[in-house]
Amino acid sequence: MPPRIALVTPFAFPSVRGNAVTVERIAGGLRRAGVELHVWDLSLTPEAVIEREVEAFRPHLVHAFHAYRVGPLALRLARRHEIPLVVTITGTDANHDLFDPERAATVRRVLEGTAAVIVFHESLGARIAAALPDLGGRLATVPQAALFSDGPAFDLAARWHVPVGRVLFVFPAGIRMVKQPRLPLEPFDRLVQRRPEVRLLYVGPVLDPDEGDSLLAELTGRPWARHVGAVPHAQMKSLISQADVVLNCSISEGGMPNSVLEALASGRPVLASDIDGNRSLVEDGVTGFLFRDVAEFEAKAERLAVDRELRERLGGAGRQLVERRYPPQREIEGYLSVYARLTPVAST
Numbered sequence: 510m511p512p513r514i515a516l517v518t519p520f521a522f523p524s525v526r527g528n529a530v531t532v533e534r535i536a537g538g539l540r541r542a543g544v545e546l547h548v549w550d551l552s553l554t555p556e557a558v559i560e561r562e563v564e565a566f567r568p569h570l571v572h573a574f575h576a577y578r579v580g581p582l583a584l585r586l587a588r589r590h591e592i593p594l595v596v597t598i599t600g601t602d603a604n605h606d607l608f609d610p611e612r613a614a615t616v617r618r619v620l621e622g623t624a625a626v627i628v629f630h631e632s633l634g635a636r637i638a639a640a641l642p643d644l645g646g647r648l649a650t651v652p653q654a655a656l657f658s659d660g661p662a663f664d665l666a667a668r669w670h671v672p673v674g675r676v677l678f679v680f681p682a683g684i685r686m687v688k689q690p691r692l693p694l695e696p697f698d699r700l701v702q703r704r705p706e707v708r709l710l711y712v713g714p715v716l717d718p719d720e721g722d723s724l725l726a727e728l729t730g731r732p733w734a735r736h737v738g739a740v741p742h743a744q745m746k747s748l749i750s751q752a753d754v755v756l757n758c759s760i761s762e763g764g765m766p767n768s769v770l771e772a773l774a775s776g777r778p779v780l781a782s783d784i785d786g787n788r789s790l791v792e793d794g795v796t797g798f799l800f801r802d803v804a805e806f807e808a809k810a811e812r813l814a815v816d817r818e819l820r821e822r823l824g825g826a827g828r829q830l831v832e833r834r835y836p837p838q839r840e841i842e843g844y845l846s847v848y849a850r851l852t853p854v855a856s857t
Contacts, residue, residue, distance in 0.1 A: 511542070511543045511544045511545065511845075511848075512544065512545075512568075512569040512570055512848050512849075512852040513544075513545045513546070513566070513567065513568045513569050513570075514539065514544055514545070514546040514547075514568055514569070514570055514571075514572055514848065515547060515549065515563050515566055515568035515570070515571045515572065515586065516532065516536060516546055516547065516548045516549070516572045516573075516574070517548075517549045517551065517559065517571065517572070517573045517574070517579045517582060517583045517586070518532045518548060518549070518550060518551065518573075518574040518575065518579060519550075519551050519552060519574070519575050519578035519579050520532075520550060520551075520552050521533065521548050521549075521550035521552075521553075522742075523741070524550075524552070525683075525713070525714060525739045525740065525741065525742055526683060526714070526716070527683070527763075527766070527767050527768075528574055528575060528599060530742050530767050531574070531597075531653065531767060532548060532574055533742075534654065534656045534837070534840075535840065535841070535844060536548050537656075538656075538837055538838075538840065538841035538844075539841060539844060539845070541841075542841055542845060544845070544848075547562075547566055547568075549562065549563070551578065551579050551582065556582050559582065559586075560582075560585075560586065560589075563586050563590070564590070567590075568590070568592060569592060569852045570587075570592055570593050570594075570595060570848060570851060570852055571583050571586050571587040571590075571592060571593070571594050571595070572594075572595045572596075572597070573594065573595070573596045573597070573619075574596075574597045574599070575596075575597075575599050575601070575602060576596050576598060576599075576602045576606070576607075576615075576616045576619045576620055577601070577602055577606040577612050577615055577616050577619075580596055580615070580616065580619030580620075581615060581618075581619060583596070583619070584618070584619050584622045584623075587622070588622070593623075593624035593625070593851040593852065594622060594623045594624055595623065595624060595625045595626075595627060595847060595848075595851070596619060596620065596623050596625075596626050596627070597626075597627040597628075597651075598626060598627065598628050598633060598637065598763065599763045600633075600687075600759075600761050600762045600763030600764070600766075600786060601687075601763070602616060602763075603628070603633050603636055603637055603763065604636070604761035604762075604763075605687075605761070607637070607640055608640070617641060620637070620641060620644055621641070621643070621644075623644075623647060624647065624851050625647050625648075625649055625847050625850070625851060626644055626647050626648050626649070627648075627649050627650075627651050627843075627844070627847060628648060628649075628650055628651075628763075628764055629650070629651065629652060629653050629763055629764030629765040629789075630650065630652065630764030630765055630785070630786070630789040631650055632764065632785040632786075632788075632789060633763065633764040633785070633786075634648045634650055636785075649843070649846075649847050650843075651840060651843030651844060651847070652765060652834070652835055652839065652840065652843070653764075653765040653767065653770055653835065653840060654770070654831075654835050654836060654837040654839065654840040655767075655770045655771045655773070655774035655831055655835065655837075656837045657742075657743075657745065657746035657771070657774075658742065658743045659743065660741060660742075660743025660744050660746075660747070661743070661744060661747075662744070662747040663740060663744040663745075663747040663748040663751065665710075665748070665751050668735075668737045669710065669735050669737065671708050672706065674706055675706050675707070675708045676704070676706050676707050676708070676753045676754070676813075676814045677708050677709075677710060677751065677752050677753050677754075678693070678697075678707065678708065678709045678710070678752070678753065678754045678755075678756055678780075678810070678814075679710045679712060679748070679749065679752035679754070679755050679756065680693065680709065680710065680711045680712065680713075680755075680756045680758070681712045681713055681745070681748075681749070681755065681768045681771075681772075682712075682713045682757070682759070682768055683713045683714050683715070683716040684711070684713055684714070684715045684716060684717060684720055684721045684724055684736070685716040685717035685720050686717055686720050686760075687759060687760050687761060688758060688759050688760075689758040689759065689760060689782070690711060690720065690724050690758070691720075691723065691724055691727055692758045692803065692806070693709060693756060693758065693806070693810075694709075694727055694728075694731065694734065695803065696803055696804075696806055696807035696810065697709055697731075697733070697734065697807075697810070698731070699807065700807060700810055700811055700814065701733045703811070704811065704814050704815065705733075706814075707733060707810075707814050708733050708734070708735075709733060709734040709735075710734075710735055710736075710737065710752075711724070711734070711735065711736035711737070712736075712737055712738075712739075712740050712748060713738075713739060713740075714738065714739040715738075724736065745771060746771075746775065749771060749772055749775045749777055750775055750777075752772075752777055753777070753813070753814075753820055754777065754778055754779070754780055754810070754813045754814075754820065755768065755769070755772035755777050755778070755779050755780075756779075756780050756781070757769050757779060757780075757781040757782060757787055758781075758782050758806075759781075759782055759784065759786065759787070760782070760784070761784060761785075761786065762784060762785070762786025762787060763786060764785075764786050764789055765786065765789050765790060765835075766786055766787065766790075769781060769787060769790050769791060769797075770790060770831065770835065772827070773790060773791075773796060773797070773824075773827030773828060773830060773831045774827075774828060774831040774832075775824075775828070776824040776825060776827065776828040777820075777824050777827070778796075778797045778798070778813060778819075778820050778823035778824045778827065779791050779796070779797035779798070779823075779827065780797060780798045780800065780806070780809055780810055780813060781797060781798070781799055781800070782799070782800060782801075783799040783800060783801045787799065790827075790830070791827075794823075795823070795826055796823060796826045796827040796830055797823050797827060798812075798813065798823075
């Protein structure tokens with residue numbers, strides 16, 4: 510019989526954070542595959558309550574999404590119930606917390622207590638293995654997938670009046686420093702002078718108040734750019750379909766960013782920072798463009814703005830890539846394979 514899984518996450522649906530979107534997609538796929546699974550959201554439920562409810566649930570395995578935020582609780586639960594712990598690593602875990610003087614000890618302690626560590630891409634696994642060589646045999650790569658839920662259309666006209674013939678760049682991300690939301694503004698100042706049809710739309714919650722305040726201040730006096738805040742994930746397919754280009758300006762990513770994957774699945778070209786996480790999906794000039802500095806960002810943004818055929822070619826190649834290599838069933842089979850290895854015979 511399938512294992513019974515206790516899944517612990519820092520955020521879950523209806524949050525629109527990337528982790529919550531990932532957890533909702535995976536949990537739904539596992540349930541459709543027959544897995545008995547319960548999701549605990551640490552942002553809403555106190556640890557003591559989670560501990561009591563997990564004890565009543567009697568799981569065969571604990572699965573944590575995010576080593577630093579929920580890993581210590583998940584490790585404690587796994588040890589108390591003498592069951593395996595699986596941790597899915599996020600970009601913040603591997604790129605920042607694992608090397609942060611104040612957080613590294615916690616992340617390393619959690620990872621050393623795991624039965625398996627799941628990453629979205631081999632590049633993230635290599636980074637972890639270089640820091641913690643003993644984890645090499647416990648690393649498993651499970652690529653992400655794109656799966657949109659059906660929902661109401663996103664009414665762009667009601668949120669922002671844009672001219673006919675606009676070329677819309679969309680920046681879908683929570684507003685925080687690691688996403689570099691202000692990076693496009695100065696190059697777009699120049700681009701809009703040359704191409705007045707260009708518009709820039711920010712979509713996502715403010716996760717860092719200081720960065721949010723800075724962005725909103727800089728949007729003042731730039732009528733060609735707007736931040737519309739958080740949008741329910743059920744509306745993201747509709748929103749992305751209205752975009753001409755999707756931006757990702759992150760300093761780091763967790764292997765396969767949802768925003769890039771969903772843009773490619775929707776047939777939209779991506780202009781993304783040249784980092785490991787984005788390179789896992791974007792091949793420069795094939796499924797989108799990568800940039801290494803502001804000058805390259807501006808030049809490639811202009812190429813995309815003026816050339817509709819280029820946008821369609823890149824977007825079509827991106828959709829084919831996702832359909833061929835990252836179907837939702839492959840993602841679920843990856844998790845089931847890890848679970849089966851750790852709980853080969855699930856008892857009742």
